[in-house]
Structures are given as structure tokens and as C-alpha cells.
Amino acid sequence: MNSRERVTKALNHQEPDKVPIDLGGFLTTIEAEAYEDLKKCLGMQKETIVSARTHAIPDEEILEKFEVDTRYLRPFPVQKWEDVKKVNPVVDAWGVKFYKPESSHYFDPVEYPLAEATLDDLKNYRYPDLWNEEHGRELAKAAEKLYKETDYFLIADDSNGIFEQTCFLRGMENFMIDLVLNKDFVARLLDTVLEQRKDFMGKFLDVVGPYVGMVMLSSDLGGQKGLLISPALYRELIKPRQKELFSFIKSKTDAKLFYHSCGAVRDLIDDLIEIGVDVLNPIQVSAKGMDTKELKRDFGDRIVFWGGGVDTQRVLPFGTPEEVDAEVKKRISDLKMGGGFVFTHVHEIQPETPPENILAMYEAVNKYRNY
Amino acid sequence: MPDTLTTLATAVHNGDAKLVEQTVDEALNAGIAPKDILDKGLITGLQALGQLFKDGQAYLPEILTSARAMKIGIDKLNPLFAAKDVSKKGTVVLGTVSGDLHDIGKNLVRMMLECNGYEVRDLGEDVSVGAFVSAARDVKPDIVGMSALLTTTMTYIPEVVKSLKEAGLRSKVKLMVGGAPITRKFADELGVEGYADDCTSAVDEADRLMT
Numbered sequence: 001m002n003s004r005e006r007v008t009k010a011l012n013h014q015e016p017d018k019v020p021i022d023l024g025g026f027l028t029t030i031e032a033e034a035y036e037d038l039k040k041c042l043g044m045q046k047e048t049i050v051s052a053r054t055h056a057i058p059d060e061e062i063l064e065k066f067e068v069d070t071r072y073l074r075p076f077p078v079q080k081w082e083d084v085k086k087v088n089p090v091v092d093a094w095g096v097k098f099y100k101p102e103s104s105h106y107f108d109p110v111e112y113p114l115a116e117a118t119l120d121d122l123k124n125y126r127y128p129d130l131w132n133e134e135h136g137r138e139l140a141k142a143a144e145k146l147y148k149e150t151d152y153f154l155i156a157d158d159s160n161g162i163f164e165q166t167c168f169l170r171g172m173e174n175f176m177i178d179l180v181l182n183k184d185f186v187a188r189l190l191d192t193v194l195e196q197r198k199d200f201m202g203k204f205l206d207v208v209g210p211y212v213g214m215v216m217l218s219s220d221l222g223g224q225k226g227l228l229i230s231p232a233l234y235r236e237l238i239k240p241r242q243k244e245l246f247s248f249i250k251s252k253t254d255a256k257l258f259y260h261s262c263g264a265v266r267d268l269i270d271d272l273i274e275i276g277v278d279v280l281n282p283i284q285v286s287a288k289g290m291d292t293k294e295l296k297r298d299f300g301d302r303i304v305f306w307g308g309g310v311d312t313q314r315v316l317p318f319g320t321p322e323e324v325d326a327e328v329k330k331r332i333s334d335l336k337m338g339g340g341f342v343f344t345h346v347h348e349i350q351p352e353t354p355p356e357n358i359l360a361m362y363e364a365v366n367k368y369r370n371y
Numbered sequence: 372m373p374d375t376l377t378t379l380a381t382a383v384h385n386g387d388a389k390l391v392e393q394t395v396d397e398a399l400n401a402g403i404a405p406k407d408i409l410d411k412g413l414i415t416g417l418q419a420l421g422q423l424f425k426d427g428q429a430y431l432p433e434i435l436t437s438a439r440a441m442k443i444g445i446d447k448l449n450p451l452f453a454a455k456d457v458s459k460k461g462t463v464v465l466g467t468v469s470g471d472l473h474d475i476g477k478n479l480v481r482m483m484l485e486c487n488g489y490e491v492r493d494l495g496e497d498v499s500v501g502a503f504v505s506a507a508r509d510v511k512p513d514i515v516g517m518s519a520l521l522t523t524t525m526t527y528i529p530e531v532v533k534s535l536k537e538a539g540l541r542s543k544v545k546l547m548v549g550g551a552p553i554t555r556k557f558a559d560e561l562g563v564e565g566y567a568d569d570c571t572s573a574v575d576e577a578d579r580l581m582t
Contacts, residue, residue, distance in 0.1 A: 101497045103470030105523055110472060173475050177439065179432040180386050224551045226427045233432060313522060313552070352523060 002151035003069035008213060011256050011279065011304050013340045019332060019369035020069040021362075022306065022344040024058050026158045027218055027260045027281060032056045032081045033105060033351035034358075041355035048081035051157065053098065053107045055348065056081065066362045069342075071152040073143050073208040075159040075200070077135045093128045096168045105351040112171035114189070122188045127196040130159075131203040140207045147211040156212045156253075158260065159200060161219030162245065163238050165193050179233055186237060194241045198248050209253035214279065217245075222263025225288045231267055239271055246276035258306060262347065264288040266295070273302050282347040283308030285331070292334035296341075305335050309343040310361055316345060317353040321360035328364035336371070343369065375401060376412040383416025383444065386436025391444045405451045413444045417486055421571035431475065434570065438482035445486060459490045461513035461581050463547075464506045466494035468517055468531070471524035476550060479570035480516065487574045503531045507540045514565070514580055516573070519550040525557070532561050545580040549573060 001009075001017045009016040022028050030038065032048050035056040039046070042062075049057045051074055063071075084090075088107075089099035095113030100106060117125070146154055160168075166189055167175050178186045205215070219242075221228055229238075246257055258279040259272055266289035269280065280303050284290050292308050308331055310316050315327045335341040343365055349358060375398045382390035391413075398408045420437045423429035463484055467477050474496050481491045492510050494502055507515055515535075519525040528548055535541040547565030548558050558566035565580050567573035 099472065101470045101472065103524070103527070104472070104497075104521075105470075106521075108472040173435060173478065176432045176435050176475075177386075180436045181388075226430070228431055230430045230433070233430075317522070350523075 004151045004153045004213065007069050007153035007342060010339045010342055011214070013301065013304070013338060015337075015339045015371045018371060019336050019365070020153070020342045021067055021365060021369075022070045022342050023066060023068045024063060024070065025072055025155060025216060026051050026055050026074075027216065027347065028307070028344045029055050030058060030349040030353075030358075031105065031351045032084075034349050034353045036081075037353075038062075038355045038358055041359075049078050050081050050084055051078055052076065053084065054081075054100075054105065054351075067366070069153050070155055071146055071150070072155050072157045073139060073146070073212060074157045075204050076130070077132060093130050094165070094169060095128075109168050109171075112169055112174070114169045115171045115174055117170075117185075119185050119188060122185065122192065125192060127192055127199075130196075130200055136203065136207050143208050143211045153214070154208075154212045155258075156204060156208050156215040156255065158216040158218050159204070161217050161259075162190060162193050162197060162241050163219035163221065165197075165219075166190055169193070176229070179229060179237065183237070190237060190241050194245060197245050201245070201249055202252065205249065205252040209255070212253065212255045214256045214258050215249055215253060216258045216260065216281075217249075218260035220263060221261045221268060222265040222284070222287060224263060224286070226264050227267060228263070231271075234268060235271065239275060243275040250276060256304070262287075264290060266290060269295075269299050269303065273299070277303065279304040279306045279342075281307040282344075284346050285311050286313045286346070292331050296335050296337070300335075300338065300340055304340045304342065306342045307344050307346055308335060309365070310345045312346045312348070312350055312353075316357055316361065317350050319357065321356055324357050324360045325364040325367075328361055329368050332365070332368045336369075375403065376408070376415075379408065379412030379444070380416035380419065383413055383437055383441050384420045386433060386440045388436075388440040388443045391440045392447060395444050395447045399451075405448045409445070409448055413441050413448075414487065417441045417483070418571075421483065421574075425569050425571045434479060435475075435482075438479065438486060441486045442482060460488040461577070462490045462492070462510065463514045463516055463577065464492045464494060464503070464510055464512040465516045466498035466503060466506075466518070467496040468519045468524050468527040469497060469499050470527065471519055471521055472496045473518070473520035473550075476520070476570070477516075477518040480518070480549065480567075480573045483570045483574050484577060487578075489577060500527060500530045500534050504534045504538050504540065507535060507544050508538065512544060514545045514547055514577055516547040516549070516565075516577075519548070519553060522552045525550065525552050528553075528557075528563070529561055532563065547573070547576060547580065 006016040007020045032054045091097045097111035098107040099110045256278040259277040260281040264287040379394040424434045546563040549567045555566045565576045567576040
């Protein structure tokens, strides 16, 4: 069975020969600092490339070593990590400023272009056109080559989602208050971002749609202990717009729809399935209500679990290799029956994760993945 | 009279700042004492929502709007209090630790503490160890509160504890910590007196530290 067949079977809730492995998407990769440590451990000299900010793109050598079944078609040109590090703070094409404090591993949003905007301002607001035509032309060639000359499962990588992008534009605290007090503004802003998402995804899928088996989208709706907003607010304001976006995407491609939300999102899984989500990520096992055994029991026949393979808040970065092995064994055991599971760690491999733990993780996956 | 205060509590609960302002005026015009308006109207409303937030029945949008509405009510009442009627319960220095830019949780703690009688000096985010120590020396707070959202930034909390000891300030303040990766066990192991895992509990914990 080749990689494409393996992942496709898993996505169709059938058991392939072994649990497929994913590494390398914007949401499922390894952070640049952890990647540099891993490369050093393996004696690799190549420079680190990132898809954006601190999200590394693993080299082919690493992907082959870990028997990764997936390869990515990315919506934006990639960058050198050495170049990214030099620009801090950095303002993205939306006008959101990201800053990485010296003692931090991450770029976080700190200034928001629509923080002070009024409803009248929104009426004159034009979203940026983020699609890079030259990148699109190169991507078209790369997509066809990967599709015809390899048997990897190809994925349209993430370019952010409606809710999260809106938080970045407005500032999360402001937006949380808008959701209660300023609903006309919220509706207008969400509709604007929805329009951008459809516009951008349309162009992206015109290029990669025929070749990909899955499209990735994201918008964090959960925190460690619960949802960020009430199910009622989500269903009133966010869900209808996500439904429209997901339906649009499904009109452009037969690929499965992957949705990423960090945190405790159990209470929204039925809603996500209803609006067309086929695959859920990252399955944050340390968050409330996200126990892998219970999720498989309650939702396993209706949604694919792409993630949940190993806890990355404590076990992978701070555990022993033996603890990593035990964790991977448990998660695979909880999730693999009947297919519907692709192994990847919960979100990215974080900075400060010891290389020996990463190697232990993949050794464990290979031990326990066979059906 | 009870109806006005119930209306006020409900307005706070619902985050309706306009109605809070209007109802505070009505209550004052009706001759209700500012202290009763504060305790039986404003604080009652916020406490009810705070409990729902703690129980996972209310969420960030509701608690943020409620706290802001409450603050508007308090700002209206403050000039009317004689110093003897309402003294501040205590002073708290608050900040998110070095390398950490997350602020919503810390901001909520600030708002809840202010709404519940504390004076708060918010140092902001990415606060260096040195800045916490300077604030402890200069502001002379009763409590220093530290927030950390990341397992990689909570490591600065022990450094603040150590630096306060070295500066001879540790015994002069109570410490309180909170944030997603923080636990009571972590606080106890460091000798940190207070721990809270949400903004409502932070007020209860501050009250406990002040007794």
C-alpha cells in the first residue's frame, strides 16, 4: 500500500496496513528552534526554511527517515529562518504586527489594524489581495510533479480561518467585547474576512484542487478548560460563515476538509461535522473533555482524528523517552481502531523538545502503528 | 429600592454599560447609599457572572463586558465615597512574566480586583524580573501577582521569587500566581502564598492573603 492509499483509507474510516504519519504542515510541523536542535543531533547542516514565522519545513531527508506519508502544497512562498529572525517586530500583509520578545520562542500579535475601526470605517475597508501569482505558477508545476511522480498524500496547507483572522485584525479582547456589544460591526467584519477567505481559497484551489486529498483550515475556538466563546454565540455568528466557506471549498475540490482548533472543543464537534468538517486537529489531549478514548467512542465513526498522537505540553518536551513511548502507545491504541486516525503530535513539536524525545516518538509510532 | 438594585445587578451581569450608568443615577436619585449601590448592585451582579464563568457557563465575551460595565459604575460612584467609607482593601502589582505577551487573563484579574476594592498597578506584559522587583520596592504593594501562559515562561516566576529574596523584599509582599500551566503544587513548591486558576478565584485568593 502506498502513502496516498494509506491516508485515503484512513480518511474513509477504513483500516489501512498501518497508521499513516503526518509531519510538516503549518499546523503539524516542528518549530524552527526545535528543528535546529534535531538537525544538530542528526549531523545535518542544511539551513532551516519556514512556511511562516517559526513553523519549519522539514527536509526530505527527515520526512523519509520518519516515513511521513504526507507532502504539502503551500499557499505562500516559503522563507529562510535566518531572514525571518532578523525582522522583529514584523507586520504581515493584513497589517497585523507580530513581536517576539527576546526571552520568548514565539511571534505573537501585538498591534491590530482595525482595533479602533468603526462600522463606517469597515464600509470603506478593502482586504489585502494575498495571492502571489508567480508563486501560484510555480506551485502549479510543483503540484502536478508531486502528484504524478510520487505517491505521497498531498495537502493544501492552512492559510488561517475566519474567527482567528478577525481576532488578529481587531485584537482579541476588543473582539470578545464586540461579540456582545457591537454585533453589527462583528457581522460586517466577519463577512469581510469570509469574502477574503473565499477569494483566496478560490485562487489557491484553482491551482492545487485537482491534486490534493485534503484542504487544511484553522481557527482556534477553545482554551485549556473550555471554549473561548459560548456555543450560542458560535452558532449565531461564526458557524453560518464557516458553513459558507466550507461549502465553497467543497464546490472547488473533492478533497476532505481538515479543521484545526486548539483547546477544549468537544462541545462543538457535532456542529463542525454538521457544516462539513471531515477531519479534526490537533486533538489537544491535555485540554478539558479531549480524552482520546472518549472522543473515539463518541465521534470516531463520523470524524477523522488527525493528531492526538502525543501530548506536546508536557510529555514530549519534558518527559523521558520511556514516557514518550508509553504516551504514543496509549494514544495509538485509543484512536486507531476502524481507521479514522492519522498520527501526528498535538500541534507542532515545540521549542526545547529534546531530539531524543522526537526520535523516541517516531520509534514508538513504528512499533505500534500496524493493524 | 430592591428593584433598582436588582436591575443594576442584572445590567452588570449582562454587560450593559449604558444601563449600569443610568441605573446608578436612578439609585442615587432615589437616595440609596453609594456603598449599597456598590455592594448590592454592582458587586452582586459581577459575582453572579463570575461564578458562571468559573463553572464554565459564561465565557470571555460575557466576563469582559461585565467587568467593563462594572468599572463604569464604580467610576461613577468613586467621587461620592468619603475616604472613611471605602478604603482600598490592598494594593496589587500585576504583570505577565518575561517573554510572555498574553494579557487577557491578567487583564481580567486586574478588572476583577479593581471592581472588588483593590488598587492595581498593572505592569503589562513581557515584564522583566527586574521590573517586578523595582515595582515591589517602589510601589510597596501588599501582593505581587504574576501571570504566565506558557510552560517556557513560567520558569521566570522562580527567578522573581529569588530576586525578591536577594533584594530583601520577599518578606514584605505576598505573591500570587496564575495562568494555564500554573498549578497550586507549583506555587507551593516555590513558597508562593497564593494561586488562582481564574479571575473570580483571584479575588477570593487576594482576600484570603489580606487576612
